[in-house]
Amino acid sequence: MSLPVLHIGNKNYSSWSLRPWLLMKVLEIPFEEHLIPLFDENWDAEIARVSPSRKVPCLTDGDVAVWETMAIMEYLHEHHPGGRVWPENPKARAMARCAANEMHGGFTGLRSAMPMNVRKSLPGRGHTESALKDIARIETLWADCRKAHGSGGPFLFGRFCAADAMFAPVVSRFVTYGVDLQPVSRAYVEAVMSLPAMEAWIAAGRAEPWIIEHDEVD
Numbered sequence: 578m579s580l581p582v583l584h585i586g587n588k589n590y591s592s593w594s595l596r597p598w599l600l601m602k603v604l605e606i607p608f609e610e611h612l613i614p615l616f617d618e619n620w621d622a623e624i625a626r627v628s629p630s631r632k633v634p635c636l637t638d639g640d641v642a643v644w645e646t647m648a649i650m651e652y653l654h655e656h657h658p659g660g661r662v663w664p665e666n667p668k669a670r671a672m673a674r675c676a677a678n679e680m681h682g683g684f685t686g687l688r689s690a691m692p693m694n695v696r697k698s699l700p701g702r703g704h705t706e707s708a709l710k711d712i713a714r715i716e717t718l719w720a721d722c723r724k725a726h727g728s729g730g731p732f733l734f735g736r737f738c739a740a741d742a743m744f745a746p747v748v749s750r751f752v753t754y755g756v757d758l759q760p761v762s763r764a765y766v767e768a769v770m771s772l773p774a775m776e777a778w779i780a781a782g783r784a785e786p787w788i789i790e791h792d793e794v795d
């Protein structure tokens with residue numbers, strides 16, 4: 578039987594692609610990766626072939642296509658039960674889903690002022706009022722998750738789960754833009770950045786030749 582295929586965009590820029598990719602790597606869920614460089618000359622034809630929404634990420638598993646990041650997380654949860662994608666504890670699981678969905682639907686101030694760019698170091702850039710407001714909320718959320726359910730490990734709910742995957746691009750942005758953080762957040766950033774899969778994604782992003790002007794704040 579063939580492996581599911583995760584269709585992703587450029588590793589330097591595609592924050593949505595990083596999320597399911599990292600989750601599957603950390604949880605050792607086997608998959609093949611298909612990278613389509615965003616907006617290059619083959620983009621329109623390639624993305625139309627694999628993703629109904631014409632966006633990445635999209636997971637194809639046989640004749641099933643799953644697009645939208647949160648839908649991919651839930652699909653993986655159904656196919657890999659046992660408290661790996663979401664925490665096993667129901668209270669922790671509810672909070673993890675809230676945190677992940679808050680990330681999915683929000684923090685637009687941060688996302689527009691500090692686009693993910695793993696190969697750059699831009700300390701002090703992008704610190705707009707709305708980005709700082711989002712950052713304050715993220716720090717509170719991370720601290721609440723760690724305090725309530727984080728005793729079993731260094732991640733939001735102890736062991737790495739989908740909520741951590743959702744925040745991995747935020748972690749990367751905090752590093753790129755030199756965001757000043759509380760000690761709890763700093764320790765969490767360190768834990769995510771030290772994941773071998775995160776290091777591998779960043780190394781691959783740094784090696785990419787493509788530049789998307791729109792995502793370059795300098």
Ligand SMILES: N[C@@H](CCC(=O)N[C@@H](CS)C(=O)NCC(=O)O)C(=O)O
Pocket residue numbers: 586590591592593594631632633634644645646647
């Ligand atoms: N809501 C979508 C967002 C996906 C998304 O915006 N992906 C970007 C790349 S990071 C994309 O494919 N952009 C192409 C386009 O907008 O045409 C999700 O959760 O997966």
